[in-house]
Each structure stands twice: as C-alpha cells, then as structure tokens.
Amino acid sequence: MPININDDCVVVLHAITEDEPTLRMGLPLTSIELEELARITHPAQRVEWLACRVAIQQLTEAQGITYQGLQKDEFGKPSLIGTPWHISLSHTGGWAAAVLHRSRPVGIDIEPIRDQFRRVVPRVLSADEIAHADNNPNRLAVYWCAKEALYKLYGKRQLTFREHLHVEPFIDNAEQLIGHVRLPDHEEQLTIRCFQVGPGLLAVAF
Numbered sequence: 195m196p197i198n199i200n201d202d203c204v205v206v207l208h209a210i211t212e213d214e215p216t217l218r219m220g221l222p223l224t225s226i227e228l229e230e231l232a233r234i235t236h237p238a239q240r241v242e243w244l245a246c247r248v249a250i251q252q253l254t255e256a257q258g259i260t261y262q263g264l265q266k267d268e269f270g271k272p273s274l275i276g277t278p279w280h281i282s283l284s285h286t287g288g289w290a291a292a293v294l295h296r297s298r299p300v301g302i303d304i305e306p307i308r309d310q311f312r313r314v315v316p317r318v319l320s321a322d323e324i325a326h327a328d329n330n331p332n333r334l335a336v337y338w339c340a341k342e343a344l345y346k347l348y349g350k351r352q353l354t355f356r357e358h359l360h361v362e363p364f365i366d367n368a369e370q371l372i373g374h375v376r377l378p379d380h381e382e383q384l385t386i387r388c389f390q391v392g393p394g395l396l397a398v399a400f
Contacts, residue, residue: 226266242286282302286304288393291392301349302396303343306394307335312329336361341359359376368388372386384400
C-alpha cells in the first residue's frame with residue numbers, strides 16, 4: 195500500500211503474506227546482505243527482513259531506477275546502492291515498511307499500540323512529554339513511534355530518546371508532528387507524519 199508523503203517522499207506498507215522463498219525470488223542481495231541474513235535464525239524475522247527489502251525494491255523500481263541492493267554505513271544506517279536517494283526501513287510482526295526520499299534524510303517506524311509502552315516511559319520521554327502523554331497508551335505509542343523515526347533519520351549512535359530526541363505536544367490523532375534532534379554540537383527541527391494504519395501506527399520523519 196503506497197502512501198505519498200509529498201512529491202519527493204513515498205512510503206510503502208506491506209502486509210507480509212509471502213514465505214521466504216517467494217520473497218527471495220527476484221530480490222538482488224549483496225554478499226554482505228547474504229551474510230547478514232545468514233545470522234538471522236528466527237524464521238519470522240528472516241521473512242520480515244526480506245519483506246523490507248522487497249518493499250524498498252518496489253519503491254525504487256516504481257521511480258524508474260534499477261534496484262541494486264542495500265549497503266550500510268558504520269552506524270548501520272541503510273542506503274541504496276547506485277543512487278543518492280535516502281531510505282529507511284521498519285518491520286514488526288506481519289508487516290514491513292519502507293520509505294524513499296529523493297532529497298533529504300528520512301526515518302520510518304511502524305508499531306502496534308500496546309501496553310508495554312508504559313514500562314519504557316522513564317527512559318524514552320522527557321518530563322514534559324511524560325506529563326503530556328498522561329499514561330495514555332495511544333499518546334505513548336505516538337511518542338515512541340515518532341522518536342524511533344527520528345532516531346533512524348539521524349542514523350548515528352550516542353544519542354538517547356529521552357535526552358536528545360524531542361516531540362512537541364500534539365493533539366490526539368494528529369497527522370503531523372514537530373520533532374527535534376538536540377545534541378551539544380547539532381540541533382535541527384524535523385517534520386513527522388503519523389498515520390493510524392497497518393499494525394497500529396506508522397511514523398515518517400524528514
């Protein structure tokens with residue numbers, strides 16, 4: 195299911211119904227990707243990993259570009275081989291998602307809405323965010339999903355959700371949020387689009 199964010203940015207959300215051999219058919223994998231797949235032992239996780247790559251292959255080829263596989267930088271952030279476009283991937287039980295942005299870094303996350311978000315509040319949210327979330331599972335899910343998307347966009351380690359990633363207060367069911375990455379040597383404001391779809395929530399930061 196494609197979702198057009200803007201003229202430069204498109205998402206595909208895919209309900210996984212295929213098995214591993216079906217997903218691998220016609221999917222180019224580099225030797226490094228094959229090694230990474232070999233280290234994944236859980237069958238469902240292997241299927242989700244492959245489904246993410248099928249999703250980004252579909253997005254790339256829909257733009258008229260031949261998909262040549264993915265590569266990762268030293269922080270594990272994926273990029274397309276052979277094109278400067280930006281991508282991000284996410285998966286959860288039974289679902290895979292991918293986003294492609296032609297001109298700027300992007301991050302994506304998909305999450306079901308579940309009670310366990312309450313347990314991670316102290317290490318994920320700032321005091322102001324905790325007050326705004328008010329232990330509401332839907333708001334907690336939005337914060338978590340939005341911050342995951344910000345984290346994937348930034349694509350580097352040594353930052354924490356609570357201290358360095360911030361989401362401004364939002365109205366319930368808002369489809370556009372404002373996020374911030376705040377580090378001692380770097381600060382930027384970002385847009386986050388949030389959709390109630392698929393497994394529960396999908397967030398795209400750009």
